[in-house]
Amino acid sequence: MTTPHDAALRVRGLTKHYVVHEKEPGLLGSLKSFVNRRSRTVEAVRGVNLDLARGEMVGFLGPNGAGKTTTLKMLSGLLHPTSGEVDVLGFEPRRRHADFLRSITLVMGQKQQLLWDLPALDSFLVNQAIYEIDDADFKRTMREYDEVLDLSGILRKQVRKLSLGERMKCELAAALLHRPRVLFLDEPTIGLDVNMQVRIREFVREYNRREDATVILTSHYMADVTALCERIVVIDAGRVVFDGDLGALVERSSPYKTVKLQLASPASTERLARHGEVVSHDGLGVELNMPRAEVGERAARLLTDLDVADLTVEDPPIETVIGRLFGAERAPEHA
Amino acid sequence: MRAAASLGRKFRAIFSAQLANMVAYRAELIIWMLSGTLSFIMMAIWISQARAAGGEIGGFTEARFASYFTGTWVTGQLLVVWVAWELDVQIRLGNLSPKLLRPLDPLWEHLSNHLGDRLVRAPFIALLACLPLLLVPGAGFTTDPRVYAAYLLVVALGLLIRFLIEYCIGLLCFWTESATSFSEISWLVYAALGGVFAPLQLYPEALRRVARLTPFPYMVNLPATMLAGDAAWGDVGRGVLVLLGWAAALGTLRLVMWRLGLRRYGAVGA
Numbered sequence: 001m002t003t004p005h006d007a008a009l010r011v012r013g014l015t016k017h018y019v020v021h022e023k024e025p026g027l028l029g030s031l032k033s034f035v036n037r038r039s040r041t042v043e044a045v046r047g048v049n050l051d052l053a054r055g056e057m058v059g060f061l062g063p064n065g066a067g068k069t070t071t072l073k074m075l076s077g078l079l080h081p082t083s084g085e086v087d088v089l090g091f092e093p094r095r096r097h098a099d100f101l102r103s104i105t106l107v108m109g110q111k112q113q114l115l116w117d118l119p120a121l122d123s124f125l126v127n128q129a130i131y132e133i134d135d136a137d138f139k140r141t142m143r144e145y146d147e148v149l150d151l152s153g154i155l156r157k158q159v160r161k162l163s164l165g166e167r168m169k170c171e172l173a174a175a176l177l178h179r180p181r182v183l184f185l186d187e188p189t190i191g192l193d194v195n196m197q198v199r200i201r202e203f204v205r206e207y208n209r210r211e212d213a214t215v216i217l218t219s220h221y222m223a224d225v226t227a228l229c230e231r232i233v234v235i236d237a238g239r240v241v242f243d244g245d246l247g248a249l250v251e252r253s254s255p256y257k258t259v260k261l262q263l264a265s266p267a268s269t270e271r272l273a274r275h276g277e278v279v280s281h282d283g284l285g286v287e288l289n290m291p292r293a294e295v296g297e298r299a300a301r302l303l304t305d306l307d308v309a310d311l312t313v314e315d316p317p318i319e320t321v322i323g324r325l326f327g328a329e330r331a332p333e334h335a
Numbered sequence: 336m337r338a339a340a341s342l343g344r345k346f347r348a349i350f351s352a353q354l355a356n357m358v359a360y361r362a363e364l365i366i367w368m369l370s371g372t373l374s375f376i377m378m379a380i381w382i383s384q385a386r387a388a389g390g391e392i393g394g395f396t397e398a399r400f401a402s403y404f405t406g407t408w409v410t411g412q413l414l415v416v417w418v419a420w421e422l423d424v425q426i427r428l429g430n431l432s433p434k435l436l437r438p439l440d441p442l443w444e445h446l447s448n449h450l451g452d453r454l455v456r457a458p459f460i461a462l463l464a465c466l467p468l469l470l471v472p473g474a475g476f477t478t479d480p481r482v483y484a485a486y487l488l489v490v491a492l493g494l495l496i497r498f499l500i501e502y503c504i505g506l507l508c509f510w511t512e513s514a515t516s517f518s519e520i521s522w523l524v525y526a527a528l529g530g531v532f533a534p535l536q537l538y539p540e541a542l543r544r545v546a547r548l549t550p551f552p553y554m555v556n557l558p559a560t561m562l563a564g565d566a567a568w569g570d571v572g573r574g575v576l577v578l579l580g581w582a583a584a585l586g587t588l589r590l591v592m593w594r595l596g597l598r599r600y601g602a603v604g605a
Contacts, residue, residue, distance in 0.1 A: 018601065078432050078602040096597075098438040106436055113433035115352055117359045122352045129348030130439045132341060 008182055008214035009052040009075065014084035015238075016045040016070050044070045046238035047084070054181075055212040057204075059225035059246075061322055062235040068218045071235065072184045075216070076106040088182055102131060105180040107172055109187035114159045120170040121155040124177060131178035138177070144210075145173045148203045165196035172200065176207060183207070185217045189224055201227050222318040236326050246318075253325040254316050257295050259302070261286040262310035275302045284309075342443075349444050354451035361455055368459060374411060377532055378404035378467065393537045398473030399563065403534050405467045405474070406559030411531065412460045413453060413490050414554060416497045418445045419518040422505025427513065432602050442502065442589075449498060477564035485571050486561050492578035493554035497525070499585035506589070509596030529555030550581040 020042055023033040045067040052058060062068045073079040075086060077093035077100065086093055091100035114123040128138045146152050149169045154162060162170065172188065185204065189197040205228055208215055219225055225232065225246075232249050234242035242249055259276065263284040272278050275298055276288035290298050295313055303311070315321075357364065381400045385392050395403070422445075425431040434441040468474045477483075504521055507514040526532060529551035535543055546552045553574040560566040 073432075073602045076436060078435055079600065080598045096435065101436060101438040104436075106432075108432070111430070111433055113436075115356060118352060118355055122355060126348050126352050127437075129345045130437050132344075 006053050007051060008054045008056070008089060009050065009216075010085075010087040011048055011050040011075070012085045014045055014048040014050075014071065014074060014086060015043070015082045016067075016074060016079060017082045018042045018044055043238055045074070045081075048235070048238075048240055050233065050240070050243070052214050052216070054214055055208065056231065057208055057215040057217065057229045059229035059232045060216050060218045060235065061225060061232060062218075063326055066235045067238040068235055069186055072106065072186050072216065072218065076104055076184050077101070078106070102178055103180055104182045104184065105175040105178075106184040107175045107186065107188050109168070109190035112159075112167070112171055114167065114170055114174060116160050117158060119156045120151075120159050120162070120167075120174070123159070123170075123174050124155070127174055127177045133178060141177060141179065142173075145176070145203075148206055149173055149199065165192050168192060168196070168200065172203065179211055181211065181213055183213055183215045185215060185219075187219055188217070189219060189221055197221060197224065204228060222322070226318055234322065234325060242325060249325070250315050250318070250321050251292065253321045255292050256289045256316075257292055258314045258316055259288045259290055259295070259299060260312045260314065261288065261302075261306070261308055264307040264309040267306055271306075275305070345439055346443055346447060349439075350447040350451060353444070353448045354454060356448070357451040357455045364452065364455060365459055368412060368456060368463070371408075371411065371415070373526075373531065374404045374408035375467065377407075381533065382471070393534075395534060395537070396473070398471055398475075399565075400534075401467050401471035401474035402476065402563035403559055403565075405464055406476070406562035407529075407531055407555055409460055409464050409562065410490060410493070410555055410558045412456060414494050414497050415452070416449060416494070416501045418449070418498060419501040419505035419514055419521075421445060421448075422502065423508050423514045426505070426508040426596075426600070429602050431600070435597075435600075440593075442593075445502070446498065449494070453494075475564075476562045479564070482561055482564070482566075485575075486558055489553070489558045489561065489571065489574060489578065492575065492582060493550075493558065495582050496550050496554060496578060496585060499582065499589050500525075502589050503585065503592055506592040506596050509592075509599045524549070525551050525554070528552060530559065531555055534560075550578060553577050 018041065019039050021033075021037055021039045023029050023038075048067075048071055060068050060072070070079065074081050075088060075093060077096045080094045088100065089103050091097055091103075093100060093104075114120055115126070124138075124142070127133075133141070142151070149172070151169060151173060154166045154170065157166075159167060159170070168188070176183070183204070188204070189200050192200065201224060204215060204217070207213060208228075215228070217224060217228060230245050232242065232244065232246050233240055234249070242252070244252075256277075258279065263286060266284065267286075269278055269281050272281060272286055272288065276290040279287040279289055281287075299311065299313065302308070378401055381392070381395070381404070382397045385395065385397050385400060390396060391399075422431075425434070425441075431441065434444065464476075468476065500521060501518060504514050504517045507517060528546040528549050535546060535552055535556040538546065543552075557566060557570065557574045561571065
């Protein structure tokens with residue numbers, strides 16, 4: 001399998017099946033399981049196809065258990081696929097070639113690589129040796145990361161005494177010390193406060209710009225995805241159900257826009273309903289849904305018909321869009 | 336040559352970090368050392384038996400028992416290995432994942448962790464070993480520096496073999512729910528056939544023959560006998576060769592199990 005020069009990642013028909021053992025709860029369940037252990041095969045990833053260009057940032061979305069993390073683990077070489085082909089920078093990840101491992105990183109928001117009882121700087125020095133980074137490069141990288149992440153005050157503190165945000169900054173810097181060309185970021189901002197989320201996002205954006213790095217990001221915080229990624233891949237029940245730009249996703253899953261009104265004088269719900277679907281009507285505050293294609297025309301008519309003090313037109317929140325997409329994809333299976 | 340130099344640099348960096356880690360845990364380490372007093376209990380039992388039997392059993396006097404069991408304690412302290420427990424946790428909980436992402440076999444981190452422990456442990460071992468030797472009249476260790484040099488070689492090989500055995504046991508976690516129960520059995524066999532409960536010279540001939548089919552007598556009984564000043568150079572040379580053979584075989588087994596196991600790794604939770 002070959003990779004074109006501008007392609008960073010190519011995936012074809014990727015699947016992963018797990019065998020899981022099942023046991024009923026309680027003592028009786030334990031005894032039954034001891035005598036007759038039952039197992040079943042879970043199809044975590046089912047025929048995923050994906051292409052990423054060098055420098056591209058992609059948001060990988062899906063509900064819990066959709067197969068996002070399993071896919072990232074296969075792309076980074078942690079898991080061996082059941083079937084399918086994976087090519088990352090010309091390498092087959094499962095072989096864990098040293099040059100491949102030097103070219104990628106996987107940051108897991110819920111796992112740590114830093115040495116718990118030592119200052120974070122010790123982990124950086126270990127990574128410097130493992131990735132064979134010379135002193136000049138090491139110092140330059142640390143200086144750059146310090147500018148964005150403000151690390152200097154925390155590097156000499158024991159990792160276990162760092163706050164979650166401080167630790168995550170160190171985790172991210174340690175994982176990127178060797179300047180990887182492909183970043184797999186699995187929930188990198190989980191549990192962080194809003195300021196720290198913004199700081200991490202800025203760092204990732206800056207890294208992508210400087211290094212022309214390819215980034216796949218999973219996050220439950222839609223703000224991470226909307227701030228960083230133009231392209232979205234949505235995975236559900238192990239299958240890719242959408243692959244395209246964020247705008248197209250909103251258009252496809254949400255054929256209407258939300259018009260928020262602040263009225264100067266009251267209007268009845270019946271009168272408002274002539275302009276669109278009334279989502280809420282609380283005194284002078286009104287929220288209407290209007291078909292996407294007719295928003296301009298309807299809004300103009302509404303302004304002449306009603307006494308409007310303020311009007312804004314918005315796309316529905318991305319969380320709603322994604323939720324609706326999952327609902328739509330699952331409906332035929334349940335039918 | 337360049338690869339070896341590169342590995343040396345990486346190992347040095349990991350070793351420094353692991354040594355610092357062990358220094359941070361020095362108090363726990365001493366308590367852990369004090370809990371490993373089986374050799375001293377066996378020493379007390381055998382000395383009392385020798386007294387009851389008129390001063391000696393099978394050529395072992397009270398002083399010789401004291402020297403031998405102090406030797407097994409020192410050797411046992413130098414051969415302590417917990418890698419199976421670490422691998423068990425890392426594989427089951429997915430903590431192995433961050434280590435697999437680095438271009439260095441996680442084995443080196445585990446090994447440096449154990450060697451760091453030995454460096455921190457060494458002064459306390461020397462201090463505690465003096466006590467029984469001072470308390471039992473006539474007991475003592477050899478004063479021949481050549482024996483100590485050979486002892487270090489034998490113990491280094493013994494540690495490598497114990498480490499590899501426990502590593503393979505830990506890797507069983509790729510196939511089983513937990514591997515630590517295998518580790519308990521492994522310790523029992525190591526202690527019984529190594530001569531931790533009694534000098535091998537006192538074992539029935541049939542059991543001695545079985546023991547010699549394993550590496551354990553050369554890992555405990557031989558070095559303890561060396562410290563007591565009772566080992567012949569011929570036995571030492573034979574022991575080193577046997578240990579080298581076992582190290583090669585177990586090293587290969589570890590590599591095969593590692594490669595097969597990674598195919599089954601579930602990277603749970605991470």
